[in-house]
Amino acid sequence: MYLNVTKLDSNIHAILQADQRKEELDHLEAAGHLCLLKDAFDFDSPSEVGDLIRAEGLEAALALHLYRGGRLLQGHGIPFGIIFGGTDLNEDLRQGDKRRVMGKVLQEARFAVAFTESMEAAARLQWPHAQGKIHVQSQGITTAPNPAFRWSTFLQRADINQSADNLHVFLLICGLRPVKDPLYLVDAFSEWHQEEPSVYLAIVGPEVDPVFTREVKAKVERSPGVRLVPEMRQGDLHAVMKNCFALVNSSVSEGMSAAILEAMDLEVPVLARNIPGNTAVVRHGVTGLLFSDPQEFVQLAKRLVRDPALGGELVAKGREYVSTSHSWRVERDTYQSLIRTLEGDTGGQAC
Numbered sequence: 001m002y003l004n005v006t007k008l009d010s011n012i013h014a015i016l017q018a019d020q021r022k023e024e025l026d027h028l029e030a031a032g033h034l035c036l037l038k039d040a041f042d043f044d045s046p047s048e049v050g051d052l053i054r055a056e057g058l059e060a061a062l063a064l065h066l067y068r069g070g071r072l073l074q075g076h077g078i079p080f081g082i083i084f085g086g087t088d089l090n091e092d093l094r095q096g097d098k099r100r101v102m103g104k105v106l107q108e109a110r111f112a113v114a115f116t117e118s119m120e121a122a123a124r125l126q127w128p129h130a131q132g133k134i135h136v137q138s139q140g141i142t143t144a145p146n147p148a149f150r151w152s153t154f155l156q157r158a159d160i161n162q163s164a165d166n167l168h169v170f171l172l173i174c175g176l177r178p179v180k181d182p183l184y185l186v187d188a189f190s191e192w193h194q195e196e197p198s199v200y201l202a203i204v205g206p207e208v209d210p211v212f213t214r215e216v217k218a219k220v221e222r223s224p225g226v227r228l229v230p231e232m233r234q235g236d237l238h239a240v241m242k243n244c245f246a247l248v249n250s251s252v253s254e255g256m257s258a259a260i261l262e263a264m265d266l267e268v269p270v271l272a273r274n275i276p277g278n279t280a281v282v283r284h285g286v287t288g289l290l291f292s293d294p295q296e297f298v299q300l301a302k303r304l305v306r307d308p309a310l311g312g313e314l315v316a317k318g319r320e321y322v323s324t325s326h327s328w329r330v331e332r333d334t335y336q337s338l339i340r341t342l343e344g345d346t347g348g349q350a351c
Helices: 023-030 046-056 096-108 117-126 128-133 151-157 186-195 210-221 234-243 258-265 294-306 308-325 328-340
Strands: 002-008 011-017 037-039 061-064 080-083 111-114 134-136 168-173 199-204 226-229 246-249 270-273 289-291
Touching: 080 096, 096 117, 096 128, 111 117, 111 128, 111 328, 117 128, 117 134, 128 134, 151 234, 168 234, 186 199, 186 226, 186 294, 199 234, 210 226, 234 258, 246 258, 246 294, 258 270, 258 308, 270 294, 289 294, 294 308
Parallel strands: 011 061, 061 080, 080 111, 111 134, 168 199, 168 246, 199 226, 246 270, 270 289
Antiparallel strands: 002 011, 002 037
């Protein structure tokens, strides 16, 4: 979750985000805004955000995640917009206290952005008063692998046996927190590795939840064939993704996984858990493979290893899908237009 400040024509704007996604910042800077990004997990209360707003002279805000980011922006007298994150609609909506807070946030917000039609429908059903505020905009994708990054360096860092015949590295990119469920496949994958020493599962991402991170580290340490790698710079991560055998997503809940879309853009096969956020972008057997339990994952992964032609078909369709449905240019135009509704008079609703 991040806080981002923007300046355009002497107007200061702020943006709160709830994960590592910073593309919106890039779009706004491209329009001439000056942006400052802060991790909203560093704020314990709305009053601390209020102090930041006054100290920096902020005049507007944009939050990613209706509950985590949005609740920090209430009552400060600056106009703001919201981007639904995924867990806000998939998980937090089920909790009465959080649902009431999110409803109040939407009442105060100038606009809200949903990644998919189904997310928009869920929000509209729960909060009919927000119907005119919600815009559907899928995530725009662009990838830039670091050309200087060495795959062998990553393998060495991850303690993966580079001499293994027909090495197949499956990559799971996620922040270490329960909703991403990085341990979901560990036991099944470890059993497979003991049968096929050439297959590895590499989990890469930041340590978001300290308590859960300790659990993950302990589990991985005693799981053959599974490796845990600290978070990496985006260019290096794209290079790793480009070189891995397949991208894996095992989340309990997703809004729209940027990692899945980036893998498609880089022509890497995708294996994703069969949940609503993933099925919105992965068509089973067409743009990727969907699994419902660890055993099915292993079955599909083995199939992918045995059938290179299947992998070729999946990456071709995946790349076509991303290029037609996830244009970063369209996303940029949308956010540059929406941010203009936050400029000027702070009274009333602009959407």
